[in-house]
Every structure is written in C-alpha cells, then in structure tokens.
Amino acid sequence: MSEFENATTPPPPPTTGGSTQEDRTMALVAHLLGILTSFIGPLVIWLINKDKNPNSFVVDQSKEALNFQITLVIVYIIGIILSVILIGALINLLAWLACIIFSIVGAVKANSGEAYRYPFALRLIK
Template identity: 75%
Template sequence: MSEFDNVTAPPPPPASGNPPQEDRTLALVAHLLGIATSFLGPLIIWLISKDKPNSSFATDQAKEALNFQITLLIIYVIGIILSVILIGALINMLAWLACLVLSIIAAVKANDGVAYRYPFALRLIK
C-alpha cells in the first residue's frame, strides 16, 4: 500500500465550452432556490442531475450551491448561539445579505454558462 492511496483526487474541472441551455437553467434554479429554501432546493437539483452524464455543469453548480447553503446554515446556527450576547443578530443579518447577493451573482453567472465558485464555502459535498 503506497502513501498516495488515501489521497483523494481534486474534482474535475467543469466541461469547457458552452453548456446546454437546460443545464444552465438547472444551475440558475439551484442557485436561486438557495435563497428561499436554504439547502433543500440545491440538494434536490443535485440529486436529480448527478446521475445524468450529460449534465455535468448543472451537477457542478448544484453541488457548489449546496456547499454554500450548508456553510450558511452553520453560520446561522453560530449566530443563533451568539444571539445571547447580541452579536448573533448581526452575524445572521450579514449571512442573509451574503446569501442574497452571492446567490444572485452565481445565478447570473450560471445562466451565462460560467462556472461560479463562492468566495467562502466549505467543500463538504465532493
């Protein structure tokens, strides 16, 4: 057994070229559903598209939106805990604002066929 057996490979880059309109629409919906449904919308889109070999763009963007929404959920929980000392409300408001702004930017980029990476997100779903 070599020392490299347990190392995971980085995720493949998104397919080059312009993804089909259906993939771009699914990616757009995955990012926008994160605003209204937290992690449930991107999770459903990811589960729908992950088994389709021709929808790699939609799968990649749904996974990115899902990771971002899980990160925000963790931040919301921390904010609720810290609301005892009154800074939690500020943290939650800033997290909500970041969710709104970054999800809209990601949706516009995904609709243009550009793979978007959120500036801060835990990569829990690989």
C-alpha cells in the same frame, strides 16, 4: 515532389463543449432556490442530476450552491448561539445578505454558462 503534396488539411476547429440552455437554466435555479429554501433546493437538483452525468455543468453548480447553503446553515446556527451576547443578530443579518447577493451573482454567472465559485464555502460535497 513539392512540399505541398504530403501536407494534410488542418483539423477542424474544436467544438466548444459548452453547456446547453437547459443546463444553464437548471444551474440558475439551483443558485436561486438557495435563497428561498436554504440547502433543500440545491440538494434536490443535485440528487436529480448527479447520476445522469456526474461531470455536467448542472451537477457542478448545484454542488457549489449546496456547499454554500450548508455553510450558511452552520453560520446561522453559530449566530443563534451567539445571540445571547447580541452579536448573533448581526452575524445572521450579514449571512442573510451574503446569501442573497452571492446567490444572485451565482445565478447570473450560471445563466451565462460560467462556472461560479462562492468566495467562502466549505467544500463538504465533492
């Protein structure tokens, strides 16, 4: 009996469980809506998709965008309070620039199918 008689065929290569183009587009929209609508846009996308598949790419990225936008709202409120001593205007300007830059980076990464994590965000929605 040769050693090859008991050999089995190798298993097929694993299929990638990547996200579909529709999922990537919805994740892109979640990140970009944060620029225009603050936390409302990502919240709507998360609420629509959270019950369909709780572990999907869209749910993950919309939660990430929502957490970042909630963090920015908190920073904006702190900036408004600190505008009494004139540093608040600078804080709000920097928060606005961070919103634009990081949201665009997140949208580009989400469109390519990569999960993006913002450099600073309170993880309030888990």
